[in-house]
Amino acid sequence: MSGIYLLLGSNLGDRMATLEKANSLLEQQLGPLCASSSLYETAAWGMENQADFLNQVVEIQSHLAPEALLKACLNIEAQLGRRRQQKWGPRTLDLDILYYGDLILNTPALTLPHPQLHLRRFTLVPLCELAPLLVHPLLQKNNLQLLEECPDALEVRLVST
Structure with a gap:
C-alpha cells in the first residue's frame, strides 16, 4: 500500500546521519520510499x-498492517539508539506514522491519522512539500489548509533539499 506518510525527527548526535540511516532501514524493513521531503x-x-x-x-x-508498521518503526528507533525515558524528551530518532492512506484508526496502541498532525508546523511544512492536497480523513481539510490554520508558531527552517 502506498500513501503511508512518516515523520522522522532527531535531536541527539549526528542528526543528519541518523535520518539517512533511518531512511535506509525504513526501505529495508518496511518497503520502498516513494518520496522524501527536504x-x-x-x-x-x-x-x-x-x-x-x-x-x-x-x-x-x-x-x-498499521500495527505491524508501528512495531517495525519502534524497532528502527531502538536500532538507532532511541531510549524512551521522558515524553517529548531528547531522542536520537522519532518515527511517527502520520497517515496510512485514508485509514481512520483509534486503538490503545495507535491512532491514525496522527492525532496532533494538524497542530505541528514541523510536521505540516515537510508534509505539504510532498502532499499539499492530501485530505485529512477526519478534519476534511487538505494539508495546505491545515498548515494555514496551524496554531503552532515555531519557525521551521529549510536545511537541505
Missing part, C-alpha cells in the same frame, strides 16, 4: 528546553 530544523515542541530537531517526511509503500 530536511527542516525546528526548535523542540512540547518540551522546549532541548536541542533543535531535524525533521523530514517520507512516503513509503508497505505491505505491513
Whole structure:
C-alpha cells in the first residue's frame, strides 16, 4: 500500500546521519520510499528546553498492517539508539506514522491519522512539500489548509533539499 506518510525527527548526535540511516532501514524493513521531503530544523515542541530537531517526511509503500508498521518503526528507533525515558524528551530518532492512506484508526496502541498532525508546523511544512492536497480523513481539510490554520508558531527552517 502506498500513501503511508512518516515523520522522522532527531535531536541527539549526528542528526543528519541518523535520518539517512533511518531512511535506509525504513526501505529495508518496511518497503520502498516513494518520496522524501527536504530536511527542516525546528526548535523542540512540547518540551522546549532541548536541542533543535531535524525533521523530514517520507512516503513509503508497505505491505505491513498499521500495527505491524508501528512495531517495525519502534524497532528502527531502538536500532538507532532511541531510549524512551521522558515524553517529548531528547531522542536520537522519532518515527511517527502520520497517515496510512485514508485509514481512520483509534486503538490503545495507535491512532491514525496522527492525532496532533494538524497542530505541528514541523510536521505540516515537510508534509505539504510532498502532499499539499492530501485530505485529512477526519478534519476534511487538505494539508495546505491545515498548515494555514496551524496554531503552532515555531519557525521551521529549510536545511537541505
